[in-house]
Amino acid sequence: MELLNPGVGLLVWTLLAFLVVFFLLKSFAWKPILASLKERETGIADAIASADKVKAEMAALKNENEAMMAKAREERAVMIKEAKETADKMVSDAKDKAKSEYDRIVAEAQTAITQQKNAALTDVKNQVGALVIEVAEKVLNRELSNRGDQENYIKQLAEGVKLN
Amino acid sequence: MGMASKSIKTLLVAVFSIFLLLFSANSFASDAPAGGAEKHEASSFDPAKLIMEHIMDAHEFHFATIGEKHISIPLPVILYSPERGLTMFNYSKFNHGHDVYEGYKSEEGHIVAVNAAGEHDTTVTVYDMSLTRNVVQMFIALILLCVLMIGVANKYKRNGAKVAPSGFQNAVEPVITFVRDEVGKPNLGHAYEKFMPYLLTVFFFILINNLMGLIPGSANVTGNIAFTIVLGVISFFVILFSTNRHFWAHIFNPPVPGFVKPILVPVEFLGIFTKPFALIVRLFANMVAGHIVITCFVMLIFIFGAMSKVAGWGFAPVSMAFTIFIYFIEILVAFIQAFIFTNLTAVFIGQSMEGAHHDEAHH
Numbered sequence: 001m002e003l004l005n006p007g008v009g010l011l012v013w014t015l016l017a018f019l020v021v022f023f024l025l026k027s028f029a030w031k032p033i034l035a036s037l038k039e040r041e042t043g044i045a046d047a048i049a050s051a052d053k054v055k056a057e058m059a060a061l062k063n064e065n066e067a068m069m070a071k072a073r074e075e076r077a078v079m080i081k082e083a084k085e086t087a088d089k090m091v092s093d094a095k096d097k098a099k100s101e102y103d104r105i106v107a108e109a110q111t112a113i114t115q116q117k118n119a120a121l122t123d124v125k126n127q128v129g130a131l132v133i134e135v136a137e138k139v140l141n142r143e144l145s146n147r148g149d150q151e152n153y154i155k156q157l158a159e160g161v162k163l164n
Numbered sequence: 165m166g167m168a169s170k171s172i173k174t175l176l177v178a179v180f181s182i183f184l185l186l187f188s189a190n191s192f193a194s195d196a197p198a199g200g201a202e203k204h205e206a207s208s209f210d211p212a213k214l215i216m217e218h219i220m221d222a223h224e225f226h227f228a229t230i231g232e233k234h235i236s237i238p239l240p241v242i243l244y245s246p247e248r249g250l251t252m253f254n255y256s257k258f259n260h261g262h263d264v265y266e267g268y269k270s271e272e273g274h275i276v277a278v279n280a281a282g283e284h285d286t287t288v289t290v291y292d293m294s295l296t297r298n299v300v301q302m303f304i305a306l307i308l309l310c311v312l313m314i315g316v317a318n319k320y321k322r323n324g325a326k327v328a329p330s331g332f333q334n335a336v337e338p339v340i341t342f343v344r345d346e347v348g349k350p351n352l353g354h355a356y357e358k359f360m361p362y363l364l365t366v367f368f369f370i371l372i373n374n375l376m377g378l379i380p381g382s383a384n385v386t387g388n389i390a391f392t393i394v395l396g397v398i399s400f401f402v403i404l405f406s407t408n409r410h411f412w413a414h415i416f417n418p419p420v421p422g423f424v425k426p427i428l429v430p431v432e433f434l435g436i437f438t439k440p441f442a443l444i445v446r447l448f449a450n451m452v453a454g455h456i457v458i459t460c461f462v463m464l465i466f467i468f469g470a471m472s473k474v475a476g477w478g479f480a481p482v483s484m485a486f487t488i489f490i491y492f493i494e495i496l497v498a499f500i501q502a503f504i505f506t507n508l509t510a511v512f513i514g515q516s517m518e519g520a521h522h523d524e525a526h527h
Binding site: 004037 | 216219220221242291292293294295296298299302303306309310313314316317318320321324325326336337340341344357360361362364365368369388389390391393394395398452
């Protein structure tokens with residue numbers, strides 16, 4: 001059948017045309033196009049990969065920051081607590097010290113007062129004794145004639161005693 | 165894999181075509197008894213001859229014949245004969261087959277050598293290397309393909325890989341990535357890059373010639389057996405050159421019981437040839453069938469017209485509707501056949517490289 005009978009001319013020209021077109025397109029079309037497509041695809045893949053990496057890094061950084069913040073907060077709480085404790089201790093210490101000092105001063109003062117009182121009493125006693133002796137001397141020295149005179153005299157003497 | 169869905173599509177196309185053919189045959193049959201005048205007109209109007217003229221190669225682009233005047237573009241004739249040497253002239257010198265020129269004449273489009281008496285000289289062998297309408301149209305299509313593709317490639321070079329594609333580049337890119345990702349990668353695995361230029365060339369080579377062949381008045385390049393033979397033989401050699409040890413071991417020593425081997429080895433060996441043969445016939449038959457169906461529908465108008473003018477005019481819209489429908493299917497087929505040829509070539513190359521896997525061998 002005519003339809004199934006290949007023409008030799010068309011066979012040769014088709015073969016020639018295919019080979020020419022193949023080598024032309026291979027070097028001038030397919031190579032640059034496929035290279036560009038590949039470059040673009042790897043570029044996109046790389047971009048996505050690096051974006052994911054950056055995202056992961058950001059997340060890690062954020063976690064780290066949060067951990068740091070939490071730690072700082074904890075530390076601050078501890079520090080405040082410690083400071084408060086120290087302050088309280090200082091105040092109570094100062095109070096204790098002040099009280100003991102006060103107690104000491106009071107005790108010393110009391111001791112001193114007692115001593116001075118005792119000294120004064122001793123002194124008074126001594127002076128009274130001396131006075132009594134002096135008065136008695138004077139009285140004895142005078143004649144014990146008149147009772148009234150004696151009494152006046154004693155009065156006179158007593159007035160002369162200056163209790164200090 | 166996309167293979168299955170494409171096979172379903174081709175099946176659908178086939179079913180639609182058959183359905184329409186039956187439909188038209190029915191209408192033809194019902195009208196036939198009324199058209200007794202058909203036989204009288206047959207001498208002046210021969211649809212089969214016209215269809216064949218449309219499908220076959222020719223030495224001119226013939227558009228119309230008005231009365232005795234032919235509206236056509238005659239093409240260059242290149243003849244080589246071992247006895248007479250190389251001869252070149254324009255086909256118009258034959259004066260539409262009426263004249264003898266430089267010892268040759270055109271018999272129904274075939275150029276034969278003639279002797280001094282003007283009769284067919286069978287002693288002279290003639291190789292017709294003419295730039296026939298198929299050759300010329302193929303050249304035009306391929307120049308267009310090269311210009312378009314190299315233009316696109318230059319755009320990639322100019323803009324670099326980072327710029328989004330635009331214009332025609334945008335139309336071509338998905339097709340190229342489709343051939344790469346759906347044809348190359350699944351069938352050829354890691355070796356796909358080596359075969360991409362060949363697969364892309366085959367795909368676009370067939371596609372542009374399929375599409376150019378759909379232009380009314382153009383030649384039926386991809387529906388010519390010579391064209392598909394060349395592509396099939398190239399595929400055959402590409403498949404053959406990519407074979408490995410496993411492939412040949414599988415053919416000459418298939419893993420079957422010894423007594424089956426005498427049957428299976430010739431079958432497997434024949435398989436090497438039947439694969440490209442199937443490619444050749446599939447593309448040829450699909451394209452030629454599409455052209456025949458379209459021309460048939462157009463011819464129907466004139467067949468009815470020959471019976472009666474009213475029938476002719478009446479059937480024209482119906483015929484046109486079918487023609488337009490088939491035309492759309494043919495556009496689909498143009499892409500599908502280019503894809504199937506490329507995909508099956510890739511499948512066969514993949515088989516010849518693997519060898520170990522046999523399950524997908526027979527389609």
